[in-house]
Amino acid sequence: MRFLLFVLLFLSFAYSLGLVLANNTEIGVNLLFSQAPTMNLGLLLILCLILGVVIGILLALLIFRVLQNKWEISRLQKANANLQEQLTQANIVIDRQANAPTVEEAVYGATATNVHEDAAHNLDTNSTLTKKKRDY
Incomplete structure (x- = not known):
């Protein structure tokens, strides 16, 4: 597992380095409300990629937590319905025994x-x- 992680990290580093070297044009970035200083296009692409991955992971965790909560709620509702049915059956048995x-x-x-x-x-x-x- 560690070896696989090491290989993936090495491949992503090599890809990033190749991206920076292949796209060495200097460009300016307009951030709508401000102007960022000119930077290397490859570096800008890597920053955008990393930012996108981080935001994607955070959203995936948030969505997973919401889904996990929904699954837990539905499981608890099923358990509640089952317990209500058992309570009803127990009350019926108690009534029969009381009237026997x-x-x-x-x-x-x-x-x-x-x-x-x-x-x-x-x-x-x-x-x-x-x-x-x-x-x-």
């Missing part, structure tokens, strides 16, 4: 529940009476 008959109701019928409720009501009434008696 107890063992006593299944074995003895609905009258067993009424007997237990009456006994619990009487127990609550007696405990409140005894508590009132103790308070006096």
Whole structure:
């Protein structure tokens, strides 16, 4: 990998040097708001090339980050929808279990529940009476 990088750097340096030597005409550059001093055309081409590469890399990173954020948002939305579906299924199961008959109701019928409720009501009434008696 390092060897490949070294070869690419050497080739780009050799290309830049050849570009500067082949285009040795002096030209002036108008920057719309100011005038740059005259410079070698090859050097100007290299500067423009480097500037274009740097701007291109920065824009590519920015676009990649935007796309990466969009991918992350869509992944999280899918996960959210999946969790919402699991929550709905869990609530359905809880409702079924809450409305399912107890063992006593299944074995003895609905009258067993009424007997237990009456006994619990009487127990609550007696405990409140005894508590009132103790308070006096």
